[in-house]
Amino acid sequence: MEINKITEEIIKSTIEVHRNLGPGLLESAYEECLCYELELHSLPYKRQIPLPLIYKGIQLDCGYRLDLVVDNMVIVEIKAVEKILPIHEAQLITYLKLSNYHIGLLLNFNVPLMKQGIRRLVCGLKE
Secondary structure, three states: OOHHHHHHHHHHHHHHHHHHHOOOOOHHHHHHHHHHHHHHOOOOEEEEEEOOEEEOOEEEOOOOEEEEEEOOOEEEEEEOOOOOOHHHHHHHHHHHHHHOOOEEEEEEOOOOOHHHHEEEEEOOEEO
């Protein structure tokens, strides 16, 4: 599937979850429901993928995890925070660099309208 179509389907699924649940829940609840929606749309995904850190040629397991990787192309980072801060975007940018993925979605479910909580990052640059 083409990358823009994948991100479109993820965003549609995200909006559906938010429409049904609204803001105020834990990130883990949104993750679980989003995974269910992805399955309904036959989008392959992996959850809680370990992200090792390579430092000076040595691989270190520092406990970092990618919330979701959809169709081996898109990192999805789920938040339930008052507002997206620059540090949240920096976190996803770093995950993109460390994992060699090029597209990331930062999804904050703690918003009145889901479209206010969606950020798409490409190769570390905001679109």
